[in-house]
Amino acid sequence: MKKTRFIHAADLHLDSPFQGLSNLPIKLLQEARESTFEALQKLVAYAIKYQVDFVIFAGDLFDGEDRSLKAQSKFKKAMEELQEYGIHCYIIHGNHDHLKGNWVSISWPDNVFFFKAEVDVYKFRKADLTVHLYGYSYPQKTVKDNIAVNYQRIGEADFHIGILHGTADGQEGHDHYAPFSVQQLVEKEFDYWALGHIHKRQVLHENPFVVYSGNFQGRHKKELGDKGIYFVELDHYHSSTLTFLPTSELHWEELTVSIEGIETIDELKNRCELSITEAKKCDRKLFVILRFVGSGPLHNYLTEGVAEFIEVLNWGQEEKEQFAYIVDKKLETIGEWDRQQIKKEQHLLSDIITACDRLLADQEPLVDALAEVFSNQKLKRYLTPFTEEEQKQLLLEAESYILTEFLKERDE
Missing domain, CATH: 3.60.21.10 (Metallo-dependent phosphatases)
Structure with a gap:
C-alpha cells in the first residue's frame, strides 16, 4: 500500500x-x-x-x-x-x-x-x-x-x-x-x-x-x-x-471572573487565583487576559483600582518556571443599579443608555467616531483597527464609567 x-x-x-x-x-x-x-x-x-x-x-x-x-x-x-x-x-x-x-x-x-x-x-x-x-x-x-x-x-x-x-x-x-x-x-x-x-x-x-x-x-x-x-x-x-x-511554548488564555455575590477584595483575589490555577493545571506558561463580569459592590473598586489589583496578582510570577502573568484585562462589570429602570426614567442617564444601545446595534459602532484618527497618515502606521467586539466593549466600558460617576455624585 x-x-x-x-x-x-x-x-x-x-x-x-x-x-x-x-x-x-x-x-x-x-x-x-x-x-x-x-x-x-x-x-x-x-x-x-x-x-x-x-x-x-x-x-x-x-x-x-x-x-x-x-x-x-x-x-x-x-x-x-x-x-x-x-x-x-x-x-x-x-x-x-x-x-x-x-x-x-x-x-x-x-x-x-x-x-x-x-x-x-x-x-x-x-x-x-x-x-x-x-x-x-x-x-x-x-x-x-x-x-x-x-x-x-x-x-x-x-x-x-x-x-x-x-x-x-x-x-x-x-x-x-x-x-x-x-x-x-x-x-x-x-x-x-x-x-x-x-x-x-x-x-x-x-x-x-x-x-x-x-x-x-x-x-x-x-x-x-x-x-x-x-x-x-x-x-x-x-x-x-x-x-x-x-507546539506552543506560551499559551494565551482569557479567563472570566464574576464579581457576583462577593463584597471583599480578598474574595475577588481568591476567585482570580482559583481560575488561574485551573488554567495552569497542565503546567503551562500562561499570558492571561482577565475578563471581569457581573454586578456588585466591587464594580466601583475595579473601575478605579483594577490596575493595582492586577499588579498584586502578578507579584512573583516572573520568577516562576511555569508562570501565569496577567497581560490585559476586560472590565464588563456593572454597579448595583438597574440599567433598564434607569433607561425608563427621563433624565440624562436614560439618554446615555439609549445612545449606547443605538451604537451597539451597529455592526461597527465606532467607525465614524474614529475615522479621523485612523485616516491620519502619521498615526495610521502605529494603530491597529479595533474589531467589532473591541468596539462594543469600549462602548460598554465607557457607559459603565459614566453611569458610575453620575450615580456616585447623586448618592453623595
Missing part, C-alpha cells in the same frame, strides 16, 4: 517582536521572544519521532521582510537536524516574508526546497513512492490575484499536494490575499491542500483535506489556546488521518 507521512506547518513568524508587550518584566519578554524558536524545536522533534517523509511550511516562515540573521541561522540549524534523518522540507514565502524583502542571504542544506514566484512542482521520491508538491511564493507583500487558478496536476505521482498561502472565502481577521474558494481547490483533484495565512487551525474540507494548520505559537491576546501543527498520513484507501500536535 502506498502511503506518505508528513507535517504541515504554517505562519511560524520566527523572531516575532511580540509588539505590545514592552511593559512585561524583562525575563518574560525574553521568554516571549524565544517562544517561536522553542516551538520550532518541538516541530523538529515531532518530525523525527513520527519518521515523516517531509515537512511543509505554508508561508510566513519569518515574521518580516527583513528577516534577522538570528532567525535564519536557527531555522538553518533545525533544517540540518532534519537532514540527518533524511527529512525533506518544502517552503513557500507568504506576505510577511515575501521575496522582495531585504535580508542577509545564507546557504541552505540540500534537504530544503524553496518555491519561487510562480506555481511550480517539486518531486519527492522514496523507494517506490512519488509525491508531487506544488507551491507559490509571494513576489511582494501584496498579492490580490487568485493564484489557485494556476495550480494543475502535472505528470504521474502517487500523491499530489498543493501548498498555498491565502484567504479562503468567508475568512476574516487577515488581509485578503491570494483569495480562493474551497470548491475551487477540491476541483483540482489534489490529495491534500496545505494552507497558510489564517492563524486559526481549520479543516475546511475532507476527502480531500483542505486545511489551515494555523500558526504554531500564539503571539498576542487574539491568538488564544493551543497552537501547533498537523501530522498527516495519506494513503490510497481513503483512510487518511490528520493529527494535531501542539
Whole structure:
C-alpha cells in the first residue's frame, strides 16, 4: 500500500517582536521572544519521532521582510537536524516574508526546497513512492490575484499536494490575499491542500483535506489556546488521518471572573487565583487576559483600582518556571443599579443608555467616531483597527464609567 507521512506547518513568524508587550518584566519578554524558536524545536522533534517523509511550511516562515540573521541561522540549524534523518522540507514565502524583502542571504542544506514566484512542482521520491508538491511564493507583500487558478496536476505521482498561502472565502481577521474558494481547490483533484495565512487551525474540507494548520505559537491576546501543527498520513484507501500536535511554548488564555455575590477584595483575589490555577493545571506558561463580569459592590473598586489589583496578582510570577502573568484585562462589570429602570426614567442617564444601545446595534459602532484618527497618515502606521467586539466593549466600558460617576455624585 502506498502511503506518505508528513507535517504541515504554517505562519511560524520566527523572531516575532511580540509588539505590545514592552511593559512585561524583562525575563518574560525574553521568554516571549524565544517562544517561536522553542516551538520550532518541538516541530523538529515531532518530525523525527513520527519518521515523516517531509515537512511543509505554508508561508510566513519569518515574521518580516527583513528577516534577522538570528532567525535564519536557527531555522538553518533545525533544517540540518532534519537532514540527518533524511527529512525533506518544502517552503513557500507568504506576505510577511515575501521575496522582495531585504535580508542577509545564507546557504541552505540540500534537504530544503524553496518555491519561487510562480506555481511550480517539486518531486519527492522514496523507494517506490512519488509525491508531487506544488507551491507559490509571494513576489511582494501584496498579492490580490487568485493564484489557485494556476495550480494543475502535472505528470504521474502517487500523491499530489498543493501548498498555498491565502484567504479562503468567508475568512476574516487577515488581509485578503491570494483569495480562493474551497470548491475551487477540491476541483483540482489534489490529495491534500496545505494552507497558510489564517492563524486559526481549520479543516475546511475532507476527502480531500483542505486545511489551515494555523500558526504554531500564539503571539498576542487574539491568538488564544493551543497552537501547533498537523501530522498527516495519506494513503490510497481513503483512510487518511490528520493529527494535531501542539507546539506552543506560551499559551494565551482569557479567563472570566464574576464579581457576583462577593463584597471583599480578598474574595475577588481568591476567585482570580482559583481560575488561574485551573488554567495552569497542565503546567503551562500562561499570558492571561482577565475578563471581569457581573454586578456588585466591587464594580466601583475595579473601575478605579483594577490596575493595582492586577499588579498584586502578578507579584512573583516572573520568577516562576511555569508562570501565569496577567497581560490585559476586560472590565464588563456593572454597579448595583438597574440599567433598564434607569433607561425608563427621563433624565440624562436614560439618554446615555439609549445612545449606547443605538451604537451597539451597529455592526461597527465606532467607525465614524474614529475615522479621523485612523485616516491620519502619521498615526495610521502605529494603530491597529479595533474589531467589532473591541468596539462594543469600549462602548460598554465607557457607559459603565459614566453611569458610575453620575450615580456616585447623586448618592453623595
